[in-house]
Amino acid sequence: MRQTSACGHLWAACAVAVVAACDVYSEPMWPMPAIKAHFLDGHALPPEYFAGRPWVVNLFLPTCGVCAREFRDLEVVRAEFEPQGVGFVAISLDPDEPTVRAAIQRLGLGMRAAIADDEILGPLGVAATPSTVFLARDGTIVAAANGRRDADFFRRRIRELLASNK
Numbered sequence: 620m621r622q623t624s625a626c627g628h629l630w631a632a633c634a635v636a637v638v639a640a641c642d643v644y645s646e647p648m649w650p651m652p653a654i655k656a657h658f659l660d661g662h663a664l665p666p667e668y669f670a671g672r673p674w675v676v677n678l679f680l681p682t683c684g685v686c687a688r689e690f691r692d693l694e695v696v697r698a699e700f701e702p703q704g705v706g707f708v709a710i711s712l713d714p715d716e717p718t719v720r721a722a723i724q725r726l727g728l729g730m731r732a733a734i735a736d737d738e739i740l741g742p743l744g745v746a747a748t749p750s751t752v753f754l755a756r757d758g759t760i761v762a763a764a765n766g767r768r769d770a771d772f773f774r775r776r777i778r779e780l781l782a783s784n785k
Contacts, residue, residue, distance in 0.1 A: 649744070651758045655737035656710055659720060664733045673780035674706040674754040675773070678745065681713050681722030685767045686749040690726050692770040697730050700777050710735050712748060755783050
């Protein structure tokens with residue numbers, strides 16, 4: 620019977636953590652898929668919502684502490700870049716509307732929020748919460764990041780979006 624060393628388990632855990640924290644890029648980039656989600660006012664989040672300007676789409680869970688910490692940075696960056704035409708939307712993976720509303724109020728979330736009605740992590744090319752997807756003006760997903768990011772990361776990615784001619 621083969622025994623696995625503690626070092627082997629540590630290496631595997633580190634490898635998973637590194638992969639989960641990496642940006643995901645696709646060559647070529649892919650168009651934003653039609654996702655099933657609705658805003659808290661009950662209106663559907665239509666595919667054309669993401670047309671015409673760059674977007675930052677954050678995927679979260681209302682009970683996720685890491686998501687809550689990321690929102691602090693994301694809200695600071697939203698205040699800087701929304702006046703420049705960048706759109707921001709947070710999409711909850713938890714379908715329980717009262718839980719989502721309570722989390723938005725507790726976190727002081729100012730960006731528009733929606734609730735996913737179906738699986739969206741896979742179609743958006745991410746695998747964890749929080750995750751953030753960056754869309755160019757033409758609706759192309761240009762980058763996606765699994766895991767918590769800080770304000771400097773968001774600023775860098777958004778500046779790249781604004782500099783893009785797409």
